[in-house]
Amino acid sequence: MTAPVEHRAAPADAPADVRGLPAQRAGGDSSADTSTPARLTRPVRPAVPAEQRGRTDIPERVVSRIAAHAAGEVVGVREVRERGPLAFGGRTHATVDGELTVLSLDVAVEYPAPLLQVTEAVRRHVADRVRLLTGLHIGHIDIDVTGVVPARGKDGG
Structure with missing residues (x-):
């Protein structure tokens, strides 16, 4: 009424x-x-669909930080090095071209974790997290295992 x-x-x-x-x-x-x-x-005003409201640019540095953080969440990964003035020799790098992203990660893996399984888990997890958080599609992920370090708890730390 x-x-x-x-x-x-x-x-x-x-x-x-x-x-x-x-x-x-x-x-x-x-x-x-x-x-x-x-x-x-x-x-x-008539509602405009989100995809027609404008453009969102995500810098490569942001994608790189998301990938580094996601890689660090994987069991068996001890350290992920990031690009920058204090990262001597190590790198995490993202190249974004439109909606396609290529990632390069440097990781240190805990000993005696199986390297192939850990790197495949890193690829899956990083691709899922980057896709979820940014909407970008992952072309491929290059992973360099830069070190093998003792597992936590076995070295007293």
Whole structure:
């Protein structure tokens, strides 16, 4: 059930805004009756699908950081080196071309983890996380195993 709508005409001497509508007073009311404040309405725009609203650019550095973090989440990976001034020799690098991404990771793996299984787990997990968080598709992931280090707990750390 809808409530009836009462239309009130503005007094002839009331100022109008640029659209020809009665101007709002300081209290937000355009009529002489102050018991019901008038509401401003905005024109309704049709909803535009998200994919047509604009473009989102994700820098390679962001994709690289996501990949490095995701690789570090895999069991058996001890360290993932990141690109930067303090990363001597190690690197995590992403190349983004449109929606396609190529990744290069340097990882240190815990001993005696099977390297092939750990690197395949890294590829799967990193590809899933990058796809989930950025929407980018992974072309391939190059993994360099830069070291094999004692498993945690066995070296006292």
